Amino acid sequence: MASKLTPRAKRLLVIAAATPFVCLLVLWAAPKFNSQSRNLAAVRQHIESIQPQWDEFAKADGFQFVELYAYTGGSGMFAASGYVPSEDHLAKLKAFMESTSPPRPVDLGAVQVLEPEAFEVMRKAKEAEQNTE
Numbered sequence: 001m002a003s004k005l006t007p008r009a010k011r012l013l014v015i016a017a018a019t020p021f022v023c024l025l026v027l028w029a030a031p032k033f034n035s036q037s038r039n040l041a042a043v044r045q046h047i048e049s050i051q052p053q054w055d056e057f058a059k060a061d062g063f064q065f066v067e068l069y070a071y072t073g074g075s076g077m078f079a080a081s082g083y084v085p086s087e088d089h090l091a092k093l094k095a096f097m098e099s100t101s102p103p104r105p106v107d108l109g110a111v112q113v114l115e116p117e118a119f120e121v122m123r124k125a126k127e128a129e130q131n132t133e
Helices: 006-032 035-049 051-058 087-099 114-133
Strands: 066-071 077-084 106-113
Touching: 035 051, 035 066, 035 077, 066 106, 077 087, 077 114, 087 106
Parallel strands: 077 106
Antiparallel strands: 066 077
């Protein structure tokens, strides 16, 4: 049968057979060459490695509504989101995050400073929720 195939048909068969393997190779290798994917993975690993420090830091009053995460902006950033009761708390949070030697820049754009009364209402609601569980 091979002798009945033209050279063009043979090339098409080879291409058809190789295409699925090339597609799988691209799907496997593409994330490894994407800088944002590498940066986000590094930030996630950093967050895992500092989790005990973060748990200790977050026990302080004013940080119970803050979470750390890997943010896709800036080709991957070490970020926090949530609520704090004052600008001083925001500065302390930034100082803590930067003191951990993160692999990427720190972003606090998703952290909001609430009025003390609003923050106290949130804190009491969380305590009530925890007491009912």
